[in-house]
Amino acid sequence: MSNAATMRPGRPALPEWVRRLPEYLMIWVPLLLSAAHLVSFSLWTIWISFTPSTLVPVTGWVGLRNYSAVAASRNWQIAFDNLLLFGSAFVLLSAVTGLILAILLDQRIRGENVLRSIFLYPLAVSFVVTGTVWSWLLNPGLGIQKLVHDLGWTTFKFDWLIDRDMAIWTIVIAAIWQSSGFAMALFLAGLRSVDSDIIKAAQIDGAGPVRTYRRIILPSLWPITITVVVIQLQFAISTFDLVRALTNGGPGIATQLPALVVYDLMFQRSLLGRGAAAAVLMLLILLAVLLPYAAWRYIQRRRAAHA
Amino acid sequence: MIYLAVSLIAAAWLAPLVVVVLNSLRTNEEIAQGSMIGWPQHLAWSNYAAAWSGFCVAETCAGIRPYMLNSALVTIPATIFSTLLGAIAGYAVSLWRFRGDNWIYGIVTLGLFLPQQMRLLPWTIVLRDVGLINTLTGLVLIHTIQGLSFTTLFCRSYYVAIPHELIRAARIDGAGFFRIFWRIILPLSGPILIVTVIWQFTHIWNEFLYGVTFITGQQQPVTAALIALSAAVADIPQHGVQSAAVIIAALPTLLIYLLGGKYFVRGLTAGAVK
Amino acid sequence: MAALSIRGLSKRYANLEVLKDIALDIESGEFTVLVGPSGCGKSTLLNIVAGLDRPSAGTIEIGGRVVNDVAPKDRDIAMVFQSYALYPSMTVRQNITFGMECRHIPKAEQDAAVANVAKLLQIEPLLGRKPSQLSGGQRQRVAMGRALVRNPLLFLFDEPLSNLDAKLRVEMRMEIKRLHQRIGATIVYVTHDQIEAMTMATRIAVMHQGSVQQFADPDTVYRFPANLFVARFMGSPPMNTMPARLEAENDGPVVVIGAGRVDELRLRLRGYDAAAPFVGRKVVFGIRPECIAEGSRTFSSEAPVLVEAPVELVEPTGAETMVLLRLGGEPAMARISPDIRPAPGTSAVFALDTRRICLFDPETERLIA
Numbered sequence: 035m036s037n038a039a040t041m042r043p044g045r046p047a048l049p050e051w052v053r054r055l056p057e058y059l060m061i062w063v064p065l066l067l068s069a070a071h072l073v074s075f076s077l078w079t080i081w082i083s084f085t086p087s088t089l090v091p092v093t094g095w096v097g098l099r100n101y102s103a104v105a106a107s108r109n110w111q112i113a114f115d116n117l118l119l120f121g122s123a124f125v126l127l128s129a130v131t132g133l134i135l136a137i138l139l140d141q142r143i144r145g146e147n148v149l150r151s152i153f154l155y156p157l158a159v160s161f162v163v164t165g166t167v168w169s170w171l172l173n174p175g176l177g178i179q180k181l182v183h184d185l186g187w188t189t190f191k192f193d194w195l196i197d198r199d200m201a202i203w204t205i206v207i208a209a210i211w212q213s214s215g216f217a218m219a220l221f222l223a224g225l226r227s228v229d230s231d232i233i234k235a236a237q238i239d240g241a242g243p244v245r246t247y248r249r250i251i252l253p254s255l256w257p258i259t260i261t262v263v264v265i266q267l268q269f270a271i272s273t274f275d276l277v278r279a280l281t282n283g284g285p286g287i288a289t290q291l292p293a294l295v296v297y298d299l300m301f302q303r304s305l306l307g308r309g310a311a312a313a314v315l316m317l318l319i320l321l322a323v324l325l326p327y328a329a330w331r332y333i334q335r336r337r338a339a340h341a
Numbered sequence: 342m343i344y345l346a347v348s349l350i351a352a353a354w355l356a357p358l359v360v361v362v363l364n365s366l367r368t369n370e371e372i373a374q375g376s377m378i379g380w381p382q383h384l385a386w387s388n389y390a391a392a393w394s395g396f397c398v399a400e401t402c403a404g405i406r407p408y409m410l411n412s413a414l415v416t417i418p419a420t421i422f423s424t425l426l427g428a429i430a431g432y433a434v435s436l437w438r439f440r441g442d443n444w445i446y447g448i449v450t451l452g453l454f455l456p457q458q459m460r461l462l463p464w465t466i467v468l469r470d471v472g473l474i475n476t477l478t479g480l481v482l483i484h485t486i487q488g489l490s491f492t493t494l495f496c497r498s499y500y501v502a503i504p505h506e507l508i509r510a511a512r513i514d515g516a517g518f519f520r521i522f523w524r525i526i527l528p529l530s531g532p533i534l535i536v537t538v539i540w541q542f543t544h545i546w547n548e549f550l551y552g553v554t555f556i557t558g559q560q561q562p563v564t565a566a567l568i569a570l571s572a573a574v575a576d577i578p579q580h581g582v583q584s585a586a587v588i589i590a591a592l593p594t595l596l597i598y599l600l601g602g603k604y605f606v607r608g609l610t611a612g613a614v615k
Numbered sequence: 616m617a618a619l620s621i622r623g624l625s626k627r628y629a630n631l632e633v634l635k636d637i638a639l640d641i642e643s644g645e646f647t648v649l650v651g652p653s654g655c656g657k658s659t660l661l662n663i664v665a666g667l668d669r670p671s672a673g674t675i676e677i678g679g680r681v682v683n684d685v686a687p688k689d690r691d692i693a694m695v696f697q698s699y700a701l702y703p704s705m706t707v708r709q710n711i712t713f714g715m716e717c718r719h720i721p722k723a724e725q726d727a728a729v730a731n732v733a734k735l736l737q738i739e740p741l742l743g744r745k746p747s748q749l750s751g752g753q754r755q756r757v758a759m760g761r762a763l764v765r766n767p768l769l770f771l772f773d774e775p776l777s778n779l780d781a782k783l784r785v786e787m788r789m790e791i792k793r794l795h796q797r798i799g800a801t802i803v804y805v806t807h808d809q810i811e812a813m814t815m816a817t818r819i820a821v822m823h824q825g826s827v828q829q830f831a832d833p834d835t836v837y838r839f840p841a842n843l844f845v846a847r848f849m850g851s852p853p854m855n856t857m858p859a860r861l862e863a864e865n866d867g868p869v870v871v872i873g874a875g876r877v878d879e880l881r882l883r884l885r886g887y888d889a890a891a892p893f894v895g896r897k898v899v900f901g902i903r904p905e906c907i908a909e910g911s912r913t914f915s916s917e918a919p920v921l922v923e924a925p926v927e928l929v930e931p932t933g934a935e936t937m938v939l940l941r942l943g944g945e946p947a948m949a950r951i952s953p954d955i956r957p958a959p960g961t962s963a964v965f966a967l968d969t970r971r972i973c974l975f976d977p978e979t980e981r982l983i984a
Contacts, residue, residue, distance in 0.1 A: 057518035061433040064426040068489040069448040072455055075463040082462060091466070138347050151602055152351045155358070158598035158605065160547030162564040163591045166571060167357045170364075170377045170580065180376035211354065219606055272456050275549040279568060296458040301554060306462060313458040324454055506773075509667045510700035510761075514714035515688030524713070528704030 076317075083310035091306055100311035109298070110312065113290040116202050117319070120291065121270040123203070128210045129262050132217025133255075137247070139218070140225045150222075154215035161212070165279025168208040169195065172280075198288040201281055205273070205289060208280055213269065217262045224258040225251060257334070264327045271320050292316045364584035365389065372580045385581060392585035396570075405586045407559060408566035412546055413593075414477050415562055419484035420541040424534060426485070427492020432526050434493065435500040436508050437518065446497070452490030457550050460487075468555055475556055483555075484545045491544075492537050495608070499533035500526065532604070539601050540608040543594045563590045617676070618643040618769055618801040619664065624673030626659055626825075633659050635826045637673070641818075646795050646802045650812040651822035652848070657805045660822070661773055664803065666690050678768045688717070690769075693762035697774040699754045701746035701761075708742040711761050732760045735794075752783050759794070772804040776811065788814060809849045813837065821845045838971070843980040846901050846973060852937070854973065855907075857945035859900035861893045861974070870900055870974070873943025880943035882920060882969050889984035890974050898983065901973035904937070907949035910964030919966035926957045940965065 051058075083101070086094045104110050135153055139146055156164060171177040174193035182190040194200035228251050236246045274293035281289040296316060300309030364372060365388050366381040394404035433439070434446045464483055465474070473479030503526070511521045552562040561569070567590055570583065598605050619641040626634040634656045641647050649657040662668040664675055666687035675682050682690050701710050711732060712725045733739045736756045746754060755775065762770055775791075776784045792815050795802055806812060812819050813833045820830045821844075829841035840846035846854040860871045864883070868890055872880040884890065890898075906914075910921055927946070928939040936956060938949040940963075949965055957963040974983040 054518070057433075060429050060519075061437075061439070064486075064489055065430050065434075065445050065449060065493070068452060068486055068493075069445050071460070071463075071486055072448060072452050072490075075460045076455060078463050079459045091462070135350065138343055138350075141343050143343060143347065149347055149351055150606075151599075152354050154602075154606065154609075155595065155598055156354070157609065158543055158594045159591050160549065160564050160594070162547070162549050162567050163587055164357075166567060166583075166587055167361050169571075171357060171360065173377070176372075176377045176580070178376075178378070181378045184376055211357065215354075216609055219609055223610055268454065272458070274457075275564070278549070279571075293456075293458060296461075297550070297554075300461060310462060313456065313461070316456050316458055320454065320456060504698050504700060506696040506698050506700035507702065509662075509665070509687075510694065510696055511702070511713070512667065513665060513687045513692065513694050514761075515717035516713070520717065525702050525704065 079310045080314055082306055083314045085307050087306040087310075089304045089306070096307065100307045101315070104295075104299075104308050104312045104315065107295075109287060109290055109295050110292070110315075112287055113292045113295045116289060116291055117271065120202055120205060120209075120273070121267055123206050124209045124270055125263055125266045127206065128214045128266055129217050129259065131210060131214040132262065133221050133259075135214065135218040136221035136225055139222055150215075150218075153218055156212045157215055159212075161273075161275035162279045164208055164212050165276045168204065168211070169280045172204050172207070195281065196285055198285055201285060201288045205277055205280055208276060209270070209273070212276070213266065217266065220258050220262050221255065224255045228254055260327070260330065264323060267323045268320065271316060271323070292319070361584045361587055364580055365392075365588050367581050369579045369581045377580060388581040388585040389589070391579075391582045392589055396579065396582050396586075405563060405566060405570075405589055408561060408563040409589065411477060411556075411560060412562040412564070415480045415484065415552075416542055416545045419481045419488060419545050420538055422481070422485040423488030423492045423541055424537045427489050427537065428496045428527075428530060428534065429522065430489065430493045431496025431498075431500050432522055433518075435497045436503065436505065436526070446493070449490050450494050452487060453494065461550070461554060464551070465555065475560060477556075477560060479555055480551060480562070483551055484541075484548070488541050488545070491540060495537045495540070496530070496533055499530070503529065532607075535601060535604045536608040539597055539605050542597060543605070546594050566590075617641065618645070618678060619803065620676045621660075621664070622674050622676075624660075624663065624670050624675065626656070626663065626668070627671045633825050634663075634670075635824075637827055639820060639827065639830060641801065641803065643801050644799050646792075646804065646815055646817045647820060648812040648816035648818075649803065649805045649820045649822055650809055650848075651807065653807055655822040656825040657807075657822045658773060661694075661771055661803065661805045664769075665692055665694050665771055688714075691767050692769045692771055693765040693767040694771040694773065695758045695762050695775045697777055699746075699758040699775075699778075701754055701757060703746055705745075706742065707738065707744055707746070707749070707757050707760075710746070710757060711742075711764050714761070714765055728764050732764045735763065736760050751779050752787060755779065755787055759791075763794075763798075768801065770800050770802045772802060774806055775804075776806070777808070791815065810851065813849070819849075821848060823848070839982060840901075840973065841982055843899060843901075843975050846975070846982075850903060852904050852948045854901045854903050855942075855945075855947040856899050856901045856975070857942065857947065858977070859898055859943075861890060861896060861898050863894045868894055870898065870972070871943075872900060872945060876944055878924075878941070878943055880922060882967065882972070884969065884972065886970065887972075887974065887984040893974070893976070893983055897977050899975040899977050899980070901975060902947070902967070903971065904948040904950040906968035906971045907940075907942075907947060907951075908966050908968075909951040909955045910966050912952075912966045914966070914968040914970075917970070920969050921964055921966055923962050923964050925962050926959055929956055929959055931956065938963075 082091055084095055084097065085092055086096045139149060143149075172192075172195040174180065174196060179190060179192040182192070194204050232250060233246060236250050241249065272293055273291055274297065277283060277289055277291055277294060283290045283294050292312065293316065296309055296312045299305045299312055360378050363379065363381055364377060366384045366386070367379065368385045368388075371379075371382060392405055394406050396402065396404055430449075434442050468474040468479045473482060507525060508521060511525055516524065547564060548562070549564040549568075553565040553568070556562070556565065567586065570586060617640050619639070621637055621639045624634060624637040625632065637660060639647075649660060651657050659668060663670050664677075666682065666685065670683070677690055677692065702713065705713065708729055711729050715725045715728065729742070733742060736759060738753065738756050738760060741749060741753055741757065746757070749757065758775065772791075776787055779787060788811060794800075795815075804811075804815065816833055818830065818832050819836045821828045821836060823844050829836055829845050836845060836849055840849060840854070843856060846856060857872060860874050862869050862871055866883070868884045868887060870882050870884060872882075908914075913919060922942065924940040924942055926938055926940050930937040930939075931953065933953060935953050936951050938951055938957060940947055940949055951965075975981060976983055
């Protein structure tokens with residue numbers, strides 16, 4: 035031990051901040067770039083939404099005129115109605131499907147891992163692929179309807195893809211197929227995290243499996259349910275690729291969604307101001323979901339900290 | 342009962358994949374006579390050859406190969422950069438408190454929520470100004486910077502579980518920021534780096550909006566090419582070849598999912614508990 | 616030479632003052648224990664000494680050099696952590712040499728130093744293993760090896776034994792003490808366990824709410840606790856404390872417990888001259904459990920004071936019997952012979968060692984005499 039503490043004397047003393055410059059750069063440059071692009075891009079888009087920009091960004095102030103134009107357009111109105119329908123149907127159905135799958139898988143069945151992989155694999159696939167594949171399956175001349183016809187039941191009808199009123203449901207189907215597995219994974223984690231002593235106590239109290247689920251396990255899942263709902267809503271609000279590949283907004287504009295409207299205004303009609311306004315409206319819809327969620331999380335955390 | 346229910350649902354979930362795989366082995370004529378759903382009469386492997394390097398999108402007839410290459414050239418560097426930078430940032434934020442760290446971390450994580458549509462126009466202008474519009478480098482830049490939100494979050498939440506005493510001990514031993522990262526933190530980071538790489542790779546590979554907005558023609562990633570392909574063949578359907586193309590395009594992420602399933606799920610749930 | 620001297624040190628986080636005007640001088644070769652309940656600031660103080668945290672005010676000198684602006688690695692210190700903080704991805708040998716590696720010390724020198732320390736701590740067979748393959752005691756030893764190999768002016772120990780089970784803790788306690796005796800190192804040791812403090816320290820600094828309550832050798836801390844906090848914190852079970860009055864009688868002061876009750880207890884004090892100003896006033900009376908024993912006990916040549924007191928609870932521990940009784944109506948613990956078991960609900964005669972009574976000022980809580 036006598037020799038270990040040799041101090042290295044006489045290294046030229048660079049100032050602390052010069053010696054640490056590389057680490058400061060490595061920390062700050064990426065973080066600042068990321069933070070700066072988020073803030074400045076948002077502000078810039080918001081600003082553009084108040085200008086009369088069309089093909090190129092220009093200065094000027096038109097107040098809320100872009101917003102009123104977007105809100106008054108048939109395109110946006112249909113997109114918004116579709117979002118309400120698609121959002122609620124998809125979120126509800128995928129949460130229910132996910133919960134059912136999770137409960138089924140929670141029964142300590144054989145092959146659980148394989149089954150879980152089957153329900154989750156759509157998440158690894160792009161929305162473009164999902165949309166393309168489902169556009170074939172749901173195409174009345176190619177897919178399920180054609181198959182049933184060929185099998186002999188010629189009056190069978192399943193043509194939602196080309197039915198103006200029902201087309202939005204094809205997107206619901208594809209989206210459920212794609213992301214129920216995600217809800218299942220979260221629910222399953224929640225089911226598995228219920229304290230096994232509590233379940234044993236319920237068994238000793240004489241509760242059967244159904245009652246145990248209804249009274250003990252499911253009530254403990256509601257925080258996860260909220261998380262699932264919020265994340266799926268966030269996904270629903272920004273849905274773009276899936277529709278683009280499945281229906282491309284059609285038939286007509288029957289399956290228009292806000293993200294498609296933004297893209298259409300910005301890059302097909304070159305109405306930058308209105309496109310930006312539509313993007314800001316999307317952000318506002320998102321905030322309407324996320325802010326209450328953030329407040330709820332904050333209250334939960336405060337309560338947990340006080341307990 | 343349970344097995345029956347689960348098996349039926351599982352079959353429904355597998356059906357689209359099975360249908361596409363079967364179609365990719367049927368000739369276009371065979372599909373045209375029947376429906377998309379059917380058993381191949383004889384295996385038409387030629388669909389894959391055509392999809393890979395034969396069929397035409399727009400004016401060029403090089404198959405899906407150049408677009409796969411484009412996707413790889415974007416996805417691989419962007420995944421590596423965003424993961425490495427995110428690991429360092431997450432390490433700095435979680436284990437080296439510095440002034441303003443909470444603020445900047447909070448802003449960076451907002452990036453998880455900000456819709457892409459809010460960033461489309463600004464990116465267009467930035468890319469044009471730096472001369473990267475319509476280049477793969479531009480997409481790498483976008484995905485690296487935007488990916489930081491996820492990678493920093495993933496790595497931070499993993500690193501906060503590392504005891505601070507480890508850092509203190511190393512500081513007393515005389516190790517600096519990079520040496521501690523390299524010798525102590527990185528060797529512990531295996532699981533989270535796998536999770537992050539899988540997540541980033543899957544997301545960037547599957548991304549469509551930026552690929553179709555900032556890139557045109559031959560430079561497009563494969564997701565955009567698939568859309569272009571369905572538009573191009575709308576008149577004379579070639580569903581066999583298209584199915585093969587879809588399979589090829591989905592294969593990299595599916596393989597990653599099969600190989601790293603555990604880490605894939607961990608990424609999903611980690612991303613959810615933001 | 617003072618190995619460590621701390622002056623006027625304080626630390627604030629926002630509005631919270633976690634350390635208040637700390638002053639300590641620690642001589643070379645001393646084994647100083649900082650002891651106190653959790654949140655008393657002892658670990659913060661240790662981190663500031665190590666340079667891992669910055670003080671809000673005050674100076675720290677190590678070996679006569681002000682180190683406020685010196686990086687931890689250059690302070691000539693070594694630290695052993697509560698969780699041991701062994702680098703999980705490195706072998707035991709690499710853990711020990713990592714510091715030398717950072718200082719670019721030649722390989723041969725590193726090997727010699729490792730061999731030396733490994734022999735001292737008897738960890739030679741472990742050098743090739745990873746920390747995850749070690750038992751708790753072995754990890755503890757490696758952590759000490761990592762500190763020893765630096766041969767620093769000052770060793771800092773941050774609750775190093777609290778992650779061990781009870782039996783191992785006693786063994787390691789003895790081992791650390793033996794090590795200190797052998798190499799004569801200067802040690803500052805943080806713990807919340809007053810037994811560790813009593814058994815290992817040459818001097819104890821008792822901390823509470825960010826300030827040092829008493830800094831003295833273990834016997835003084837135990838026998839003359841500077842205030843009520845120290846009296847109640849050191850010792851297990853703690854010192855019995857109860858309200859009392861000091862009265863004057865013909866031949867000196869008398870402490871009265873439960874004044875006016877039928878079982879009022881009056882104890883004559885001898886040699887408590889410092890208590891004179893408190894005659895006729897309220898005091899807090901303190902007596903250690905071992906100063907209350909069965910009636911047949913003689914504490915020294917002097918005849919003990921005998922009291923009859925009601926017994927409420929009896930706890931045999933094997934080595935002794937603990938008895939909860941009432942003195943003048945106030946609860947008190949007594950430590951009596953293991954083979955004596957008074958029946959709860961009855962009365963028994965107890966002997967009190969009145970020479971070791973402590974009196975505290977009820978207002979300032981300070982020791983009077």
